[in-house]
Amino acid sequence: MSVFATRFDLAVVGAGILGLATALAGARRGLRVIVIDRDARCQGASVRNFGFVTVSGQERYTMWPRARRSRAVWQEVAAAAGIPIVHTGVWLTARLPESVALLEAFLASDMAEGCRMLSPAEARRRCPWLAAPALLAVLESTTELRVEPYEAIPRIADWLARAHGVSFLRSTAVQGIEAPRVRTSRGTVQAECVVVCPGDDFVALYPDRLQTFALTRCKLQMLRLADPGFRIPATLMSDLGLARYHGFSELAGGALLKARLAEERPEQVRYGVHLIVAQSADGSLVVGDSHDYGESPDPFSREQVDALILDEFRAALGIEAPPTIGRWIGTYASSPDRAVLIDAPDAAVRIAIVTSGAGASTGFAIGEELIEGLFGSREAA
Numbered sequence: 001m002s003v004f005a006t007r008f009d010l011a012v013v014g015a016g017i018l019g020l021a022t023a024l025a026g027a028r029r030g031l032r033v034i035v036i037d038r039d040a041r042c043q044g045a046s047v048r049n050f051g052f053v054t055v056s057g058q059e060r061y062t063m064w065p066r067a068r069r070s071r072a073v074w075q076e077v078a079a080a081a082g083i084p085i086v087h088t089g090v091w092l093t094a095r096l097p098e099s100v101a102l103l104e105a106f107l108a109s110d111m112a113e114g115c116r117m118l119s120p121a122e123a124r125r126r127c128p129w130l131a132a133p134a135l136l137a138v139l140e141s142t143t144e145l146r147v148e149p150y151e152a153i154p155r156i157a158d159w160l161a162r163a164h165g166v167s168f169l170r171s172t173a174v175q176g177i178e179a180p181r182v183r184t185s186r187g188t189v190q191a192e193c194v195v196v197c198p199g200d201d202f203v204a205l206y207p208d209r210l211q212t213f214a215l216t217r218c219k220l221q222m223l224r225l226a227d228p229g230f231r232i233p234a235t236l237m238s239d240l241g242l243a244r245y246h247g248f249s250e251l252a253g254g255a256l257l258k259a260r261l262a263e264e265r266p267e268q269v270r271y272g273v274h275l276i277v278a279q280s281a282d283g284s285l286v287v288g289d290s291h292d293y294g295e296s297p298d299p300f301s302r303e304q305v306d307a308l309i310l311d312e313f314r315a316a317l318g319i320e321a322p323p324t325i326g327r328w329i330g331t332y333a334s335s336p337d338r339a340v341l342i343d344a345p346d347a348a349v350r351i352a353i354v355t356s357g358a359g360a361s362t363g364f365a366i367g368e369e370l371i372e373g374l375f376g377s378r379e380a381a
């Protein structure tokens with residue numbers, strides 16, 4: 001039967017990770033679900049990111065619990081949908097004493113499950129290529145997962161369609177919502193409830209409401225480097241990342257680290273550069289990133305910013321960076337005062353936007369929250 005002749009329980013606008021996560025939570029509740037996206041294949045932040053499901057370092061009260069839940073769902077989904085987990089864990093490398101103090105404070109907190117400190121000697125025994133002379137310590141966290149997002153997102157969509165009967169309407173823009181009517185560029189879809197997961201599009205739907213939240217976009221530069229000829233044991237990060245992840249930077253000592261970085265690495269701080277190094281199955285490295293905020297950041301990569309990312313690569317690993325074989329940029333939604341925006345323009349509609357660059361890590365939990373909010377908790381059902 002045509003999707004235009006079907007009455008759905010739930011329509012989801014957006015086939016990025018948040019839309020797919022919401023569709024999954026709805027389908028698991030037995031709802032009849034349709035996902036509508038204007039692109040033929042996901043092009044947004046969800047396929048431009050590291051595919052890095054970060055748990056350690058997420059903000060303590062709202063994002064860390066969501067990341068823990070999402071990680072568990074990622075494991076189930078990856079197994080069911082045939083998505084390889086390319087990496088587990090993260091190594092947070094510290095070259096500054098302020099970073100070591102912060103890592104110790106983290107280890108003493110209740111967020112440190114699955115984490116331990118490695119001495120430089122122990123780290124080098126497991127990863128001889130970690131040659132940075134200034135290395136003081138490594139915090140190893142075993143809870144992270146990494147998938148290849150450009151492959152994983154379509155696989156989740158295919159699996160939702162195949163195993164959960166979710167309908168997809170692609171190459172179709174949603175132009176207006178008056179539940180139970182969803183007006184699209186191809187006709188009207190009928191759905192009791194609607195969840196809008198538009199990523200960083202704040203103008204197509206509910207522009208007046210979204211304007212009140214003062215949202216902006218954050219642009220990130222990303223690089224792919226050639227296979228260095230060795231395998232890294234986990235995704236790698238450095239001191240600069242400790243200052244950006246609230247689960248670390250909000251601990252005692254976070255301000256000291258930020259002050260030292262501002263003094264010693266002003267250019268990297270200015271361009272929001274921090275280091276994430278992840279390895280793909282073919283050995284190549286996904287390396288980033290930078291943070292440039294604005295209503296419409298320009299679409300260009302700056303050589304100077306790539307150079308700052310590569311400087312940090314050299315300093316953190318103590319080796320020359322392999323040749324750059326790819327470059328891209330991505331954007332995500334950003335808010336001055338919240339990590340996730342959930343708004344209810346009416347009783348049957350929710351708008352959901354991850355406004356902190358952590359949608360791959362927290363999306364599955366947010367999807368479950370949205371379905372609970374619209375259809376009631378399982379216990380009550």
Ligand SMILES: Cc1cc2nc3c(=O)[nH]c(=O)nc-3n(C[C@H](O)[C@H](O)[C@H](O)COP(=O)(O)OP(=O)(O)OC[C@H]3O[C@@H](n4cnc5c(N)ncnc54)[C@H](O)[C@@H]3O)c2cc1C
Pocket residue numbers: 013014015016017018019036037038039042043044045046047048049050051052053054172173174175197198199200201204205220221222289329330331332353354356357358359360361362
């Ligand atoms: C370079 C980069 C690196 C990142 N690294 C990480 C990371 O390592 N870990 C992590 O957790 N997060 C990371 N993030 C953040 C993460 O990618 C985002 O938080 C997440 O992908 C947002 O997912 P989404 O589904 O909300 O949005 P998107 O992926 O942008 O999807 C939104 C979808 O909505 C569709 N859409 C919008 N409006 C309409 C409309 N009116 N009609 C039809 N369709 C519409 C769009 O076509 C799009 O497909 C990174 C982001 C970037 C850019």
